[in-house]
Amino acid sequence: MEAFRLLYLKYYPKVYSTCFLILKNSATAEDAAQEAFLKAYTKLPTLKDLGKFGAWVAAIATKHAINIYNQNKKIIVVGEEDLMQHFLSLWETKADDYEPCRKYMEKETNLEIRKAICRLEPVLNQMVVLKYYWNLTDQEIAETLQVPLGTVKSSLYRARRLLEKKLTSFGKEYFKRGKERELIRHEKA
Amino acid sequence: MKKLDKLISENLQALIEAPCGVDxxxxxxxxxxxxxxxLLVREKEGTDTELEREKIRIPFGLKFAYIAAGLVVAFTCCMMNPQVVSAFRDQVFKWVGQNQENELVISQIRNPVTPPGDYGGISFAEAQALALFDLQYPHYLPESLAAVEPQINVNVNEDGYSSVTFSFIKGEAYLKITQRQDVLQSNKNTFVPQDTEVSEITIHNNVKAVVLETEDYTDFQWQEKNIGYRLMARGIDREELIKVIEELKTEA
Incomplete structure (x- = not known):
């Protein structure tokens, strides 16, 4: 139990945040996370690679989160603006101060992509978070969630398309500038 | 597309790894x-089922075996005796289905609620299905009522508790047996009219029953295993009535 406690303390906040991203409700996110850890504790011997414990629990938690979402579609009410503010307040930039324009553009693009991620429908959110944060391959997602590989691939494709569409002028400009910068760097080299 | 992937990845990292306000x-x-x-619930229930949900997950390989066996049993029962509708004695109704994760789930509803009301003109099996306790049926009847089919009435109250009455009537002879769930604590006074003889007898080896006797009727009242019983009769000897009580059994 003590060893599991260490794993719990390490991964609980991330698993909780993953569920929160899908459910956008702290109480239900907590329920999903706790249920996932309970299941993980009893099924731990079945986990082949302990190095993937975090991703494994997160996948279980997202399954619970989707179930909770489906059961409470009409009940969960969250002010999206509050959620946005919560995420925005945590925003950090990696840009340096010598390029204020680029920094501004990056900030706006990040803001847009975060809004877009939050607005994805829960199932797409689940796939995106497992793929891009928990670094599971398409095959691993399919196996863990027990869905066909084709479903995973098409969901991820749809999610990427949606995110791309949601990026308005700022985001597109940012990409364009990025390509220009790469070209200049390439020419200089 | 790789740029977009990187952007998604970085932003998800920022969202998920940021302090989330939980300890x-x-x-x-x-x-x-x-x-x-x-753990306690599992020990109590003696199963490995999930808490609250009452789900039994079955290994993939056994799914078809269970379904096939179920279909064969159902088909055989229907073919052998198509007139009989069987009720589950412990009021457990089961069916098999799949959840959203394509896992096979046997769902159970225990003690399904019967709408409150009076149910009359029904069979013993139907009365048993409505009552949430094992009904006692008289396996001995006085000669005057031996060939009489009982009238069976069930009353279900707002709390879901039921009382069941068997009435045997033929000419002057009258016998009524009432069985009622007495799960909740309650105080009850029985009005004893004038010229009524009150006595106490022992039935079923160690159960005390109160007997009220007048010129018109005889009334036995007793309680066993949280079920209250009352037998009222007219035109039948006391000794015969005690025989009826002694021969009350759970099957019709």
Whole structure:
């Protein structure tokens, strides 16, 4: 139990945040996370690679989160603006101060992509978070969630398309500038 | 597309790894409590089912075997005796289905609620299905009522508790047996009219029953295993009535 406690303390906040991203409700996110850890504790011997414990629990938690979402579609009410503010307040930039324009553009693009991620429908959110944060391959997602590989691939494709569409002028400009910068760097080299 | 992937990845990292305002130590305590509770529930129920949901997950390989066996049994029963509708004695109704994760789930509804009201003109099996306790049926009847089919009435109250009455009537002879769930504590006064003889007898080896006798009728009242019983009769000897009580059994 003590060893599991260490794993719990390490991964609980991330698993909780993953569920929160899908459910956008702290109480239900907590329920999903706790249920996932309970299941993980009893099924731990079945986990082949302990190095993937975090991703494994997160996948279980997202399954619970989707179930909770489906059961409470009409009940969960969250002010999206509050959620946005919560995420925005945590925003950090990696840009340096010598390029204020680029920094501004990056900030706006990040803001847009975060809004877009939050607005994805829960199932797409689940796939995106497992793929891009928990670094599971398409095959691993399919196996863990027990869905066909084709479903995973098409969901991820749809999610990427949606995110791309949601990026308005700022985001597109940012990409364009990025390509220009790469070209200049390439020419200089 | 790789740029977009990187952007998604970085932003998800920022969202998920940012402080989320929960104390993992505090949650660990509630996790331990929840786990202990689940263990207790499992021990109590003696199954490995999930808490609250009453789901039984079956290995993939056994799915078809269970379904096939179920279909064969159902088909055979229907073919052998198509007139009989069987009720589950312990009021457990089961069916097999799949959840959203394509896992096979046997769902159970225990003690389904019967709408409150009076149910008359029904068979013993139907009365048993409505009552949430094992009904006692008289396996001995006085000669005057031996060939009489009883009238069976069930009353279900707002709390879901039921009382069941068997009435045997033929000419002057009258016998009525009432069985009622007495699960909740209650005080009850029985009005004893004038010229009524009150006595106490022992039935079923060690159960005390109160007997009220007048010129018109005889009334036995007793309680066994949280079920209250009352037998009222007219035109039948006391000794015969005691025989009826002694021969009350759970099957019709």
């Amino acid at each position: 993992p130590e505090e949650k660990w305590q509630s996790f331990k409590e929840k786990y202990q509770t689940e």
